[in-house]
Amino acid sequence: MRPTLAEAILSRAAGRDVRAGDLVVVEPDLVMAHDSLAPAIVKIMREQLGVERVARPDRVALVFDHVSPASTTGTANAQNAIRRFAAEQGIRLFDVGSGICHQVLVESGLARPGTIVIGSDSHSTSYGAVGAFGTGMGSTDVALALATGRTWLRVPETVRVVCEGRFRPGVGAKDLALKIGRELTIDGATYCAVEYHGLEWLPLSGRQTLASMAVEVGAKAGIVPPSGEVARTREVPEWLVADPTVPVAREVRIDLDRLEPQVALPHAVDRVVDLGEVAGTPVDVVFLGTCTNGRYDDMRAVADAVRGRRVADGVRLLVGPASRAELARALEDGTAAALVEAGASLMPPGCGPCMGRHLGTLGDGDVCLSTGNRNFRGRMGSPDARIYLASPLVAAATALAGRITHPEEIGR
Amino acid sequence: MSARIWTFGDDVDTDQIVPGRYAPYMRPDEDVANFAFIEARPDFAADARPGDVIVAGRNFGCGSSREYAVEALVRRRLGAVVAASFARIFYRNAVNLGLPLFVSAEAARVARDGDPAELDAAAGRLVVRDGEVALPAPPPFVLEILRAGGIAAYVRSTGRFPGAAG
Numbered sequence: 340m341r342p343t344l345a346e347a348i349l350s351r352a353a354g355r356d357v358r359a360g361d362l363v364v365v366e367p368d369l370v371m372a373h374d375s376l377a378p379a380i381v382k383i384m385r386e387q388l389g390v391e392r393v394a395r396p397d398r399v400a401l402v403f404d405h406v407s408p409a410s411t412t413g414t415a416n417a418q419n420a421i422r423r424f425a426a427e428q429g430i431r432l433f434d435v436g437s438g439i440c441h442q443v444l445v446e447s448g449l450a451r452p453g454t455i456v457i458g459s460d461s462h463s464t465s466y467g468a469v470g471a472f473g474t475g476m477g478s479t480d481v482a483l484a485l486a487t488g489r490t491w492l493r494v495p496e497t498v499r500v501v502c503e504g505r506f507r508p509g510v511g512a513k514d515l516a517l518k519i520g521r522e523l524t525i526d527g528a529t530y531c532a533v534e535y536h537g538l539e540w541l542p543l544s545g546r547q548t549l550a551s552m553a554v555e556v557g558a559k560a561g562i563v564p565p566s567g568e569v570a571r572t573r574e575v576p577e578w579l580v581a582d583p584t585v586p587v588a589r590e591v592r593i594d595l596d597r598l599e600p601q602v603a604l605p606h607a608v609d610r611v612v613d614l615g616e617v618a619g620t621p622v623d624v625v626f627l628g629t630c631t632n633g634r635y636d637d638m639r640a641v642a643d644a645v646r647g648r649r650v651a652d653g654v655r656l657l658v659g660p661a662s663r664a665e666l667a668r669a670l671e672d673g674t675a676a677a678l679v680e681a682g683a684s685l686m687p688p689g690c691g692p693c694m695g696r697h698l699g700t701l702g703d704g705d706v707c708l709s710t711g712n713r714n715f716r717g718r719m720g721s722p723d724a725r726i727y728l729a730s731p732l733v734a735a736a737t738a739l740a741g742r743i744t745h746p747e748e749i750g751r
Numbered sequence: 752m753s754a755r756i757w758t759f760g761d762d763v764d765t766d767q768i769v770p771g772r773y774a775p776y777m778r779p780d781e782d783v784a785n786f787a788f789i790e791a792r793p794d795f796a797a798d799a800r801p802g803d804v805i806v807a808g809r810n811f812g813c814g815s816s817r818e819y820a821v822e823a824l825v826r827r828r829l830g831a832v833v834a835a836s837f838a839r840i841f842y843r844n845a846v847n848l849g850l851p852l853f854v855s856a857e858a859a860r861v862a863r864d865g866d867p868a869e870l871d872a873a874a875g876r877l878v879v880r881d882g883e884v885a886l887p888a889p890p891p892f893v894l895e896i897l898r899a900g901g902i903a904a905y906v907r908s909t910g911r912f913p914g915a916a917g
Contacts, residue, residue: 362892362914375776379818387903406776417776461816461840477818477844479902483912491912525762526810530839557813559839607762694771694815715766715814722770722790 341582343497344562345532348472351578352455359496359588368454368471369398370484373440375405376459378417381424383482393428394488400449401425402433402440407689409435410697438662438688441465441551441630445543446664452565453576457481457490462630462712464558467550468543470565470579472532475554495532495559496588498523502537504596509746511640512545513632513710513730515593516552517601521611522591529557536583539566544636551631552712555608600745603728606716614733617743624707625650625738626699626719627683627731628659628691632710635668637731642674644735644749645681651741656683657699659691681738695720708737754802754830756879757795758864761808765841767791768812768820775819783819784826801828804870804877806862808834812841821845830870833858833877833886846893849901853877853886 342350342358350357352365372380384390393399401421409415418435425432433443441462444450452470456463459481466473476490484490500519506512519533533553538546546563553561564581565573600614627633627641638658650656658678660666666688669675679685684699692699693711701707701720707727709719714726727743736744771777773786788795805811805824811834812820821844824832832845835856845852851872862868862879869878875886888894892913899905906912 364912364915375771375774376817379775379780383903388907411777413778414776459816461814463816475816475840477816477821477840477847479818479847480843483902483906487906489912491914493914525813526836526838529810529836557810557838694766696772696774696777700772713764713766713814715764717770717772717790718766720772 341585343532343585343587344534344564344579344581345472345495345497345560347579348453348455349492349494351453357494359494361494362491363494364489364491365455366489367398367457367484369400369444369449369456370481371400371402371440371444371456371458371463372481373405373460374403374407374418374421376478377401377421379478380459380482380485383479384486388482388486390486393430393485396429398488399430399485400433400444401430402437402443403435404439404689405694406696407435408687436663436688438665439630439633439690442634442661442665445469445547446662452569452573453579457484461554462551464553464561465547465551465630467553467560467562468546469569469573470562470575472560472562474559495530497534498528498531499534499536499587499590501583501590501592502535503592503594506595506598509732510598510600511730511732512541512548514598514601515595516549517603517611517728518593518598520552520555520603520609521601522593523556525555525607525609526557531558531588532560532562533558534581535563536581538563541567542636543568544634547634548631555712600730600733602733602743603714605714605725605727608713608728614743614745618745620743621741622654622706622708622737622743624655624657624699624701624705625734626657626692626707626709626711627734628657628661629693629711630661631712632731633659633661633665635665635674637710638669638678639674640731641735642677644732644746645739646677648681648739650682650738654738654741656738657686657692658683659686660688662688692719694718708734708743710734754800754804754868754870756862756864756866756868757799757803757805758859758862759805759807762810762813763807764814765812765817765820766814769817769823774817783823787823787827799827799829802830804830804868805832806858807832808859809836811837813838816840818844818848821848821850825850830868831872835859846896847902849897851897852889855884855886858884
């Protein structure tokens with residue numbers, strides 16, 4: 340019987356044929372840590388594991404994105420310590436301004452089809468956008484991977500999402516990601532890998548949106564079979580083939596032709612409704628950004644909608660590019676200018692206000708429509724703020740109207 | 752003073768356990784214990800005592816990978832978390848740091864917030880005001896890690912990872 344993509348990748352890495360439920364010890368192709376947890380990880384490696392040198396510095400990437408640039412002397416000092424650590428150990432560091440780890444590792448080509456990437460961030464499922472097995476782990480697991488060059492994994496069962504049809508105008512990958520949350524619920528894929536079928540035509544940016552949100556249904560990994568743009572731009576191993584007939588733990592089918600723009604209501608990622616049910620809800624803040632939706636394609640979609648117009652009075656539109664490269668594209672063709680002229684605050688590449696630490700932290704009573712991936716109470720600041728999650732197109736329409744608005748309603 | 756039960760509902764996310772704004776990166780490391788449920792349940796942050804037991808519904812610990820959510824509970828010397836189910840990364844982090852977790856949907860039906868709690872983790876038994884709940888033992892490899900005191904001690908003492916031969 341053919342393996343699932345997760346089984347194929349983990350079998351290859353383990354050097355034996357493994358199936359869901361098996362435990363494997365593997366050498367990750369890439370270990371990622373970001374500024375928020377790298378200080379703790381280094382401390383655990385040194386103090387608890389008694390190891391001074393990273394086993395495979397060539398397989399490690401450090402990225403400053405969570406508080407980037409630093410917001411306090413504490414974060415500044417922590418970042419300086421990590422800069423010294425990276426230099427001493429000969430580890431590549433993507434410093435302030437590079438962008439969000441999940442974007443940077445994909446665009447730099449470090450995350451590749453068929454590889455295993457572990458990261459100190461739950462959204463490390465994102466690497467599945469290029470057909471990698473990406474998974475998030477805690478600081479101690481990442482410290483162990485740095486110290487030994489290895490980690491252990493339980494081979495996950497697979498949940499297959501089969502898409503049929505194409506998006507209608509005003510609907511995109513984020514709506515699909517939210518719809519998957521609505522269908523599977525917040526824990527519907529716990530311990531599982533999600534495989535996304537029927538999306539050969541979906542560009543890389545949309546695949547990244549989907550894979551980043553695999554963790555929001557509890558998944559360990561979310562893998563889009565490498566095809567289309569990914570297969571054209573990257574080397575795909577011949578053994579990495581997704582078989583849509585392999586028996587899996589669960590299969591859900593989604594008809595894209597009938598998909599409406601989706602909105603996740605406060606304070607749960609799976610409290611998802613068709614946009615019509617919350618249309619007209621007033622907002623104070625619109626945030627376009629994050630590893631889920633901060634790429635050039637997302638900025639371009641919003642720029643095309645707001646070009647020559649102004650966001651509604653009283654609305655703060657915050658734009659956080661996912662990386663320097665994505666920002667550079669947006670600068671080059673006028674996308675960034677259109678956003679700023681419409682009233683946006685353009686922020687440095689990074690996670691921005693996604694976890695409420697800086698650059699747009701929400702206050703009491705604020706209502707935010709975010710293109711991010713989490714709307715838990717207090718996620719972006721005050722526990723009295725309310726966060727709605729939606730697509731960049733919905734964000735654009737909402738910023739112009741000052742109320743949650745269907746993209747088709749603002750014309751163009 | 753005896754240990755007590757703290758009850759929570761379904762889908763307790765890590766932003767409830769320790770909000771990102773209270774991370775060790777943002778505040779001094781040792782403060783994290785004071786921030787356990789600082790906004791979601793301030794009475795827990797103020798009053799939870801060593802040996803207390805959290806009883807919750809499904810999907811406890813969903814959300815981010817932040818190990819400091821577990822660390823905050825370990826530093827408070829929590830007796831155990833008993834939940835109908837756990838989110839993946841939280842479960843792994845808890846095992847790694849030696850925080851006992853038990854999967855039981857029955858506990859949430861029997862235990863009431865504020866109940867006195869008598870936990871016998873080794874025997875797999877939780878006694879509360881209205882009855883007793885059997886706590887199923889974790890899988891053998893998880894028990895081995897917990898007995899070693901966490902994954903760092905386990906790897907240091909055995910020289911291997913769970914699942915590795917010999």
